[in-house]
Amino acid sequence: MAHSSASATKRTLASSTHDALRKEIIAGQIEADSRLNIRHLAARFEVGLAPIREALSRLSTEGLVTQTDHRGFTVVPVSVEELWDLHHARVQLNALALRQSIARGDAAWEERIVVARHRLLRSKRPADDVFDPEADQWAMVHKDFHHALLSACESARILRYCDQLFDECERYRHIARRVSTERPGVSEEHRAIAEAAIDREADLAIELLTEHFRRTAERAEQGLVARAAGSVTAAD
Missing domain, CATH: 1.10.10.10 (Winged helix-like DNA-binding domain superfamily/Winged helix DNA-binding domain)
Structure with missing residues (x-):
């Protein structure tokens, strides 16, 4: 004992x-x-x-x-080259998993997306979404939403890889928040992705998810450039 x-x-x-x-x-x-x-x-x-x-x-x-x-x-080091390599791997694997989920997803899968989307849209992201007392809750519902989209994928291994890529991208997402460029439409991006998935519009859902990831990666690249130049500023 x-x-x-x-x-x-x-x-x-x-x-x-x-x-x-x-x-x-x-x-x-x-x-x-x-x-x-x-x-x-x-x-x-x-x-x-x-x-x-x-x-x-x-x-x-x-x-x-x-x-x-x-x-x-x-x-692990960060760099523009690594950022885009990570981005392209994330796009390809998420596209594969999302297409499979849309093809195979049942009513329970749709319900998981609806619930995850509702929780995410209702959850206010703290200004400091790492160390704020409510940060863990927001990070969880954010990841849950992206996981729910892919959760009907037939390969558990691909789903694990997508989850890992999500975690690796989190560091770059926080680098992106160091630049002054705001991104006010992110909630609408999540909403549109969910609706396209539930409506079984696979091409549109993948296009919207890819664009969602690309915007994050572009802002992260700005953050890396600012970081290298020593001109990093705090931002939402």
């Missing part, structure tokens, strides 16, 4: 540390290409080495951290 309790505590510490590090990496508080020293992180979070290693291993499977023999754990 004591061993079981210790294992549960270790998992809890690893999960809480993972969540904290993930937020800081996505928000850019821990810079891209930064080395992540296990002992320093253990001291900072006041936990043992094992929970830190587990948290970093989880982050590596999510595409946010890399592990090499010589450098240990490092935050």
Whole structure:
């Protein structure tokens, strides 16, 4: 029983540390290409080495951290080239999954989209959508919406890849928010994508989703350029 309790505590510490590090990496508080020293992180979070290693291993499977023999754990670099490579992979896999979902989706799938869309449109994104007390809730409903669209895809592996690409793109989305360009129509974009999917208009739904992703990527590129020039500004 004591061993079981210790294992549960270790998992809890690893999960809480993972969540904290993930937020800081996505928000850019821990810079891209930064080395992540296990002992320093253990001291900072006041936990043992094992929970830190587990948290970093989880982050590596999510595409946010890399592990090499010589450098240990490092935050994945960001670049314009990587952004667009990630974007194109995301577009192609999401298009495949969405087309399959529209072809195979039943009434339960439609209901998942309707519920997810309602929750997203009703959920106000905090100005700081990483560290605000309500940020976790908004991030969850945002991801749930995109997952619901694809949830009737016949391949669980493709769906997992799409979820991972979503997580990797979150860091670039936050880089995009550093530029002054506003994007007031994003709620309407979500609404239109959902309606096209439910109406079984596969080509239109894929076109709208691709455009939705492209706008995010273009703003992220602006953020990367501003970041490199040292002229980053805060924005919604």
